[in-house]
Amino acid sequence: MSRERRLVEAFVQLADSLVEEYDPVDVVQELLDRAVDLLPVDTAAVLLAGEDGELKVLASTSEATRWLELLQIQAQDGPCVQSYRDSEQVIVEDLEEARDRWPAFAKQALLEGFQSVYALPLRLRADRVGALNLFSTGEGNMTEDDLLVGQALADIASIAILQARLLAGHRTVNGQLQSALQSRVVIEQAKGILAAHGDLDPETAFDALRGYARNTRGRLPDLARAVVDRTIDVSKILDRRP
Incomplete structure (x- = not known):
């Protein structure tokens, strides 16, 4: 199946999941699986900000990625944390060159076999939700089109989370997050x-x-x-x- 066909199917399925009652954690996990399938990356994860702005790992496609996300949360630094804070994409095409900028994160990511990372903000207008983080074992080769697809997936995750908060209230969504943890x-x-x-x-x-x-x-x-x-x-x- 061509990438274009897989892309269409991914967005149709993700859109359908938002029509009826849904669990945002399940939607985000499905989104991560699609991201790894559609983009030149190996693993993915989502950081979600709570009402107090504290970040937590909502979902990941590998334990190595989850560990790297937790490392960034603990250090309060790293490309994924920065993407959330600045509400901007953070692109690291060669982690060797990021050793001075994020020494702890870059060292551990390289030890895990990763060479590049793309952090894309989860946002909707003024609302900052978290960050979608994509890791690759090769040096960065994401095209502009790839980044557009990645950001579109991040936007869907943002909508899923914000819509769930609107319909069910923060308490319910936070409860779902706690259940996920x-x-x-x-x-x-x-x-x-x-x-x-x-x-x-x-x-x-x-x-x-x-x-x-x-x-x-x-x-x-x-x-x-x-x-x-x-x-x-x-x-x-x-x-x-x-």
Whole structure:
């Protein structure tokens, strides 16, 4: 399927998800999957700002990316944090050249194998929501068209979050965020179980868990809970690894 066709399908599906009642966390996770598929990047994550402006990791496509986001939140510095603060795109095409600007982040990102990062603001007019962050293991090769697609995806995420806040109130959305963060704990537990059973490293265990959820059209938190509660045979997940 051509990239143009995949792009159309992505926007149609994401738009459809905003018509009826939806979970913004699920929409953002789907958006991240689409971003990795459509753009020349390897992983993606979204930072979301709470009512107090404090940033949290809402969703990510890999544990390495999630760790890098947490590192930036802790340091209160980095391209993704800066994109949120300035409400502007931050483009780092070669992380080697960012060692002086963001020493801790650049060092860890390079150790994780990344060479470039693109941070795109989640915003709608005066409302700052967070940032969509795209990581690549190669030096930056995003075209202007790629950046337009990336920003369009970021705009959809902004609309999904702001619309949910408008319809349900901040308390409900914050509750969903808290639920997502609590789900992360369960996912970590499930990842550990899979790693132990399959003699896998944590990243491979997470990929297996996420891949099974996607292939069976299930939700990652629900599958993780099933693994932890022993209501699913973990060999089913391990056997379906690519």
